[in-house]
Every structure is written in C-alpha cells, then in structure tokens.
Amino acid sequence: MMNAQATPAEIANVVAHVRARGYRPIELPGADRLAIGVLGSNPAAIRDAVVALPGVIAAIPVSKPYKMVGLEWHPERSVVAVGGVAIGGGSLTVAAGPCAVESEQQLVATATGVAAAGASLLRGGAYKPRSSPYSFRGLGAEGLDHLRRAREITGLPVVTEVLAPADVALVADAADMLQVGTRNAQNFSLLEAVGESGKPVLLKRGLSNTVEEWLLSAEYVVAHGNPDVVLCERGIRTFETATRNTLDLSAVPLVQSLSHLPVIVDPSHATGHRHLVPAMALAAVAAGADGLLVEVHPSPDDALSDGPQSLTLEQFSQLMNDVRRLVTALRHELVGGPSHGPG
Amino acid sequence: MMNAQATPAEIANVVAHVRARGYRPIELPGADRLAIGVLGSNPAAIRDAVVALPGVIAAIPVSKPYKMVGLEWHPERSVVAVGGVAIGGGSLTVAAGPCAVESEQQLVATATGVAAAGASLLRGGAYKPRSSPYSFRGLGAEGLDHLRRAREITGLPVVTEVLAPADVALVADAADMLQVGTRNAQNFSLLEAVGESGKPVLLKRGLSNTVEEWLLSAEYVVAHGNPDVVLCERGIRTFETATRNTLDLSAVPLVQSLSHLPVIVDPSHATGHRHLVPAMALAAVAAGADGLLVEVHPSPDDALSDGPQSLTLEQFSQLMNDVRRLVTALRHELVGGPSHGPG
Amino acid sequence: MMNAQATPAEIANVVAHVRARGYRPIELPGADRLAIGVLGSNPAAIRDAVVALPGVIAAIPVSKPYKMVGLEWHPERSVVAVGGVAIGGGSLTVAAGPCAVESEQQLVATATGVAAAGASLLRGGAYKPRSSPYSFRGLGAEGLDHLRRAREITGLPVVTEVLAPADVALVADAADMLQVGTRNAQNFSLLEAVGESGKPVLLKRGLSNTVEEWLLSAEYVVAHGNPDVVLCERGIRTFETATRNTLDLSAVPLVQSLSHLPVIVDPSHATGHRHLVPAMALAAVAAGADGLLVEVHPSPDDALSDGPQSLTLEQFSQLMNDVRRLVTALRHELVGGPSHGPG
C-alpha cells in the first residue's frame, strides 16, 4: 500500500522491485491511495523486498506460509499411530505419567495406576530441560531403561522428551513417540533430527509462539519426511502470573480449522497448579482436543520436578471418570477407555 | 529480604521504617541473608515503605489485598439474582443477544429466538465503547426502549452496558443488570457509581488485568454497597493475533478458588471468530463457569458491530443443544432450560 | 482473500455484500487464489461485513483508521502550549513532581526544588486512580488548591489527572493541562469531556493499548474540538515482572512517524524502581522524546503513593544535569532550562 502522497517515481520503483524478484505486480487505484497487488509463492520474501521502499505504507502477506501441514491443500484429517494407539480421528487419547522419571519403582507404580484409570499412553521425562543449571535434570539413559520396563509391564506406549539432535537415536530406540518441548519449539536442528527419526513426534507449542509459528515448526518435521506429528497446546506466556502459563484453548479449534494434524492439550504445565488441572482437562475435551497429556505422580509432594502441578493417582482416576462422562456426552470415543476402565 | 552484605545500620533503618508505620518487624536470620517479616493489614503500603531502602533486595506482600469478594473470609458462594434469574449456585445461566441494539425489529427477533433456544437473559448494547470515534456507537436512549420492549415480549431480563457515571441512573432504569466493559474495568468512578446503583453488575475482566486486579475492581463495587457482582472472563490481550483476544479459561477455576462471586464466560469477544465460539462455549461449561454470554444476530453479516463473532440463531440453537448435553453429563442444571427449550 | 477452493457462488456473494455497503470491489486473480480489493473510507466496517462469509480466508484493512492526529494528512508537527510552556517543536520539556499531592508543604518544597533543577512544568495528583479501594486516593479539591498555591510560588504551570467527566470542570479550573491516565485511556466519555474542556490534554498510553489504539484515543479528543494533545508513553504490560511495566521507547520514533502530536515519556511508572529511572529518562531523550514526566518526592520513603519509583530532589537535580549534557550533544534545546538551571 502506497502513501497517499507517493510520487509516480516511488510507485515505479516498487513495481520494478517486484518485477526484479520475478513476480507480477498489479496496480489497484483507490480513492485515497494506490495499492499494488503481488501474487506469488513466497509472501515473506516479497514483503521484505518492498516494505521499506520510499512511499510504501505497508506490505501485507496474504497466503499461508505453510503447505504440508495446512488443511487447505490436505483436507483429510491425519491420525497418528503411536505404538498401536491412535491419536486423532474423532476419539480422545490420554497420555499420563510423571514429569520426570525418578526411579523404576516410581515409574512402574505410576504407569500401572494410570493404565488402570484409563490412560493409553505413558509420559515421563528422562531428559529434562530446566531453566536453572542447578535443578534436577533427569536420569538420562537410566530413565530410558525404566520407561522400557514400564512399557513391558503395562503395555502402554511411551512418550518422552528429546533435548538435542545427538540424543535422538538413543531416545528413539526407547520411545514410541518423541516429545519436542516448549523451549525447543524453534530449535530447528532438533526439528530436523526428529523429522528424520522415523518416530511420531509430539510438538509442544513454544512459550511465545503464535499458532502460525507453531505450524511452521511442524512443517519442518513433516518436510524432513515425518508426517506423524501431533501438536500439543501447553499454555503461552502472558502478563498473568497467578497461573504458570495461560492455557490458550482457543488454539484447539483454531488449529483444527487450519491444519489436518491432531492437537492435544497439557493442562498440567499450562496451569502449574494441581487444583486447576481437572477443570482445564475437561475444558480441553469439550473444546474438541484429540487428547490430553497429564502429569500424575504417586506422591506429588515428594516429586523431584513439578510436584505442585501433578495429580495423585486418585485424582487422576476421578478425572478419568469425569472425562468418560464428557466423552460420552459429546459422542466421542475414549481410546483404550473400555478395556482399562474401572468397570 | 536484605542483601547478603547489608550492614547493621541498613538493617536498623528498615526496622525503624517499619515501626514508624506502626507495624511489628520480626528478624529472620538465615544462612545467606537476613529476612525481616512484617505483619499487618495493608501489605502494599508496607512494601512501598521499605522496598527502596538501602540494603533491601525485595519486599514481598503475602496477604490478599481484597477482603469482601474473597473466599477466605466469606466461604459461602454467592448467587446473584437478575430480574428473577439466578447466576451461580451450581447451575448454568446463558445470556445471549446482539452486540449492539440496532432496531426494535432486530432486537425482538433476536430475543425471541434466543429465548426459544433456551437463553434466560437478553444481552444487547445501547451504548457501545468503540476504539474509533468514527465507528457506530449505539442507539443510546432509543436502544434502551427497544430493550424494554424485548423484555416485555419475551420475559427475558436485560443485561446492558453502561459507559459513564452520568448514565448509570438512566441505564439502571431500563436494565436488570449493568455491564461494566473491559475498557472500563479500572474506571473507578464508574465502579463506584454502579456500586451505588442498586442493580446487579456484570464486571468484565480488563484486557490486561490480572485476576487479582479484577477482584479488586469487584471489591470497589461491593465496598460501595452492592454485593451482586458477577465476573465475566472475556479474553485477555496477548501476543497471539489469530484470535481477537486469548480466552483465559483457567481464570474460571482460579477465581472460584479465590472468590465467592459467580464467574461467567464470553466466548464471542474472546475469540472474535464465529467458528471458534461454540467450542469455547462448551469448554467454558466444562471448566465450571456459572454462565455464558454469547453474541447472536439474526443476520450477522449485516450487523453494525461485531458481526464476524456473532452466531446465527440456528447456530445458537445448535450450541444450546450441545450445552444441554454437557450440563447433563456434568450433573449441573441449566437455568431456564426446561421451560424455554425447544421440546 | 478467498480460499483456493472458493466457488464462483461464494465469490459472487462477497462481491454482492461489498456492493450492498456502497463500496466498489475489484477482483484480483492470482496463481493460487482470488483476492478482492475494496476501496473506501471505513476499513473496519468493510472487514466486518465480509470476513465471515463462506470462502473468505482473510480481510485486511489497509488505510489508517485515524485522520486528524495522523501525519499523512497533517504533515506539520504540532507544538502544544501549556500555560506558556511549549511541548514539541524540537525542544525538550520536563514535567516533574510528586505522584500524589500530600500537603501544601510537601508540594511547595517539591515544586521549588524541581524548578530550581530545571523542570518547566509541575506534575502532581489530587485525584488518584488506585487498583485497590483501600489505597490512598488523593486529597481531591484540597489537592487542587495546593497545586494553585505551588504554581503561584514557582510560576510552573500544573499538570494533574482527571478521573471522571463530572470532575473535568473542577480540575480544569485549577490545572494548566489535564492528564488522562493509563486506566482511562479508553474511557471514551472522559476523552470526550476533556476534548471539550479547552485545556491541553496529556494522554497516557493504555497499559495494553497498541500505538494505533492510542492514536485513536487521541483522535477522540481532537475530534471533540481540542487539538492540544500530548501523548505520553509510560510502559506497557508484558510478561516481565522485574519492572512495573515495560517501557516501549520505540513507540517514540514510531509515533513521530505516524502522528504530528508531541510525545513524552514517563520513566517512573514505566520502571517502578527509582534506580532505573535516570537511565530510562536519558534513553527517552536520546530516542527523540519531546519531554519527560518524572516523579520526584522530597522524602520518597515517606511517600503515600509510588515512593519506590520517585527520585529525591538531589537525584532529580543530578538527572537534569545529565539531561542538559545530552540535549546539548543532540543539538536540542531544553525548555526553561537556562533560566531555571543551578548555574
């Protein structure tokens, strides 16, 4: 869009710049000012090429910057299989477990408990990203062994985080799904590495990533050959400090209107407070999420990481009962629900 | 908290300042540093008195700044009656209607439609706050007359916004509930005026207000003699621009853990996009909200204000069917539901 | 912008809606999709009319929503005279004084001190907006009398805040400039009232207002007949809690590229910490601000409001020396500087 007082020379200069990049400019005269339309495949490049030229008021990209993850060109919704458990396709899948793997005993007790309550995936961190170098950062390879053992015992496929490209092979050997955490949501080397791993990827939204940036990060994974991406909303950073983050549940229907990838919700990191988790888990289900990721610990007050936001096994079991009622009311199906349920 | 290298003179100075304000300081020696505890009724005043003194690292208030709206001293939950319709108390109350009152015909058609679909309150703006002085700002007193007429016809009590202390008497004469909008959430003159109005107040959360600030605004109304306050979460301002605001649904259980006041949710202003409204309305119900405030317009594409976020009457009717299923599953009761429902 | 799969019927529908509003649509066919350009004077109305129609991907307004405050149609920069002191026009004007007027003695001592140090305007609040109803809210009419007295003694014109339309006449009788505070930045009744007051207006940016919204609020004042508006950047609300707000200094050159109105900076409320104020005051001068608004108190640790962010008279005097050096280096002129300076 040109300034109302833009000179013919300024207009000609913009037109020339657009042509020099190989695009076709269209002049759109108006009452107040001239607009110049440009049609092409790389909107950001065009915008950068002209936005600072003399006489230009604004340059506004209009096509979506992602392609492979977008609904526009891929209207069928994706279902991602994780060790035999499906995420997406109209049912609800619950992954649960401790924030950090602390011991075989802690993990197996949790896994057994969440399986009995109706979870169909086990989550647990062997490698933990921590803001402080002095916090507990996970058991590493030993934690992976505990995850293998818990899977043997419970049959639950395992979701666990990977922090660095160099660890992808090691973690992928133990895990059924690789989690990319919020602080690594734009760690493009890691996105490429999990894109080449052959394992499904759980991509958390970055703390301050727009939905568009999140989808672009997913595009990195898919563009490196891995179509099995599940998005996870886990709260964004805002001015509100009463909760750990602000859970952006509207991202669920929004993502579903833009992308064919499944989207699940982590109410534990989003709120940071155990007493807020059940309400937000139910809200996520009602918003249409394809699944939940819930932190559960057999003894949260003794947890080495994120205890305050972890449910006890009893609380998780009660939550799953409420989830079941909601899923029925909304005419969805709970993945793994019937066989694991208490009835 | 004192600096690790704080001198005895600096410590004595802090102690003296605290005593000079009439409070009792308690010294708490630690490994690294000294903490000085102060107990009293006005934490902000104490903090301001000492935070900038030499040797002080931080001053941290620990008691809640609100009293009358807080759950700590008033553990019974409030139920607010609006023209005979209750908000709070475990049931779900739905207010619906157009963003702006445009004509008697438009309003009556909408009111009749939302009543038939199961709404129990009518919303509609006669005075509209608009960012631009050139936007449509409402019909004013004529709009109030249309609201009176719609109430006569449908029996629905009316919720409408008031923008200035000078308008409170006029609007209160027509309305069953006075709405204070997001841009006026810290307009303290207006809060005092509605506090003296004798009518229930719907207090929207300010665009960038913390939950604590929101409760303090409610405290203004209650402290001026009006206990009938309902809080309304309507989205906060964040970095995400794909939605009009970011609906902070975690504020629902959070407010319920801090205050006895009912809290409802406005998914229309929060998302700004019609196709996101039903999912977020259902999510609000599942999160435990005491009610919904939904924009409905018989012909949204012709609306003078906020058309893109308004549901059609058909969409609203479908939403109410889903809400009913959810309310049943969650064992709540829908206020006015049975008598107004389509069956 | 239309969806890539938009049908001819969807396109015709959009075209019809645009025409029905009295605007002229222009079809812009592209490789992937169709864009429809619309040229007219009310971009928000057009956007609302079409954004939710079937097949529409996005509706993007391109002309500025403000006119009278914009530089595009009013390229000469405004200079606002406040009781004989100019703000704008390439010089630097400093307003200083206490957050709240506490007593005649406190105010006169501060006013005398800041005048001696080189300030050319006196600031001080008689009516204070406070988040809590239990905080000190100002002396009211008595405070206005103290301001009159301080002006008599020092000759400094007075800037003070007005909170409600009903108070405008009273405050305007005492003040040389009316301040509209951050919480009232979108209190449109108040903006209209100060627009009709005949006194210059200092319009603080709302806590979460974009620069565009801020300019629209200024447009309210100017559109009600008052061209004498000075904008004041005072920090916005972000996720960072180490400072009271986040001072958005880039708003200074940005506003100057969009509007002809002068813009000044309040480093006191922006940072909330006395030790950060001088650095940010100097930064504001270097960024090109037309003035500063600084909180100064003869004994900040005894202040009834905002003590932690107030400078002592000695600190303010030192700051003014640094400001003078900076103004000289940048070849500006300090308003009132030479005659009031300590030399």
Add this chain to the structure above:
Amino acid sequence: MMNAQATPAEIANVVAHVRARGYRPIELPGADRLAIGVLGSNPAAIRDAVVALPGVIAAIPVSKPYKMVGLEWHPERSVVAVGGVAIGGGSLTVAAGPCAVESEQQLVATATGVAAAGASLLRGGAYKPRSSPYSFRGLGAEGLDHLRRAREITGLPVVTEVLAPADVALVADAADMLQVGTRNAQNFSLLEAVGESGKPVLLKRGLSNTVEEWLLSAEYVVAHGNPDVVLCERGIRTFETATRNTLDLSAVPLVQSLSHLPVIVDPSHATGHRHLVPAMALAAVAAGADGLLVEVHPSPDDALSDGPQSLTLEQFSQLMNDVRRLVTALRHELVGGPSHGPG
C-alpha cells in the same frame, strides 16, 4: 504462608515436609495468619515441596537462583575480550554487518564500510534460524570462509551465530565470538556446548524470557567453564505488532544492577524497521549499554534476510557520528572509535 483457617495438623504437616528435605522451618505468627520461613540454598525445590500442601496459601522464594553471573557474589564488572576488542568496562563497542552472509563481495563491502564508519566488530550469519523451512537459511561453511576473509581484510573480529551443538567446533574455528540466538536462548544443550567452546559467547535474550531466565541461561554457559558471556537485549514479544518486537531497554540498567556481565543492544531485530533503528541505537547508548549490534547491508532492498531492518552504509555512518557525540556527552569511550573514525 498458611491460610487464615489452617489447622494445627496442616501446619505440622508443612513443618514436617520442610524438615524432611533437610531445611529448618521458622514459624512466624501474625494477626491474620501464620507464615513459615525456610532458609536454604535451593529455593525452587522448597517451594515445590510445600506449595500444594493443605492449608498453604503461597510459597515465595526469596534468594536469587543464579550465583556465578550475579553481582551479589561477584561485585567487579566483567570485561569480555573478543579477538582483542573489549566489551564492557565503561566504553561502547559497536558490532555491525549484514543479517546473513550472502557472498564474499557483499560481506567484504559491508565489513569495509562499517569499519570505516567506526564499528569494531563484524557481525554476519552463516547459519540462520528461520521460522519457515522455506526461507533462506544461510550459506553454512561457505559463509564461514567469507567471514574469515572479511576479517583478514578489515581486521575486525567476527561474531556469528551457531545453531546446534554439533556445529560449535566448526563455527568456533572461524568465529571470534559465538552468538546464541533468541530461539535457542533456552536450548540448554547448545548453552553447554558453547560453555565448553573456549570462545566468548553473545547470548541473546529469548523472545519471552524474563531477565531472571536470561541470567540463568548465562549461568549455564559460565557453569560449563566459560566466563566470557555478553548479554544482548533484542526485543521481547508483546501484544504490540507495529514493531517486530518490543525493545526492553530497561533491561539494560536492570541487568547491570543484578549481574557483572556486559550487556549490549540489538535495535535492528527489536524494531524490525530501518527508520526506527537510529533512535533506538542512541537510546540504548544513553541507557548505558556496553555496546550495539546493528544490521547493515550495502543494498538492503536486495537483502536475502531482514532487509527492511538493515541500515545502508550511509545511514550507519551517520548513526556512528551521532553515537560519537552521545558517547562524548556521557563521558564514555567508543572502542575503536578514534582510529576508525572518518576524521
């Protein structure tokens, strides 16, 4: 802090939990409620252990979580030497160059130009993090060779970004300083790798990192054996979209009050608009920054990355003249200024 109605059993339970972690609890009875003080070295662990226990209202950590980068235990300010050029110590150091290295010719022209204008370090990206996988991502190893060549010709030490732990050795072989970008500010594997690299590190603040988190990321680098860290403020993510990010200049004096590490400012990424860069560069100098990082391109409108925010060589030269005047007025010294200056 305990609830006002906390029972003796709840209080005893908190005391027991604190003791079980090896810390000493101190009871602080007050008018309204009981506070329990705990003194120990890992405040986050204590908080997590008690915050969700019954009867607990809040758990508030009071000691700083970083040690090695903090001013409290290391009061002497650090000066970091980069290939013979000092950053910190009261002088101002300017790094300039293109966003991306595009060709030897482009880089050498830029380097020669910025050296002549008074820059003392050359910046330029060979590996570029980009939100979209379809954007230009840098020349890689070939870009490193161009940087070596530009250093040979101009004598300017080189600052360039490293994206992955696996690239650290390769990049460190060519660079005098390793940059960790905003999206990797909490990529802890990368922070550890540059901590072991033996090269000085330029650590950009994460898009949504608090100052405390930023200092903790610096602590990672220092704790891995590398004391040579320079912090770089480059704008944070807020609701304002008129600028690319919001430059948080108050972080400069704030960091200087908390840490001994030098802090510089990048006005180019912060604003995203060339016409705002000079004002914000001067503001950064006035705020007390130890240096600037400025994007300069011989022909910005042809740049492959970030052209709209790059200065031309002429604009940069003019900016350096203004910087020099400011540095003189503030009685600082411009590193490399006299020998490279045009005079």
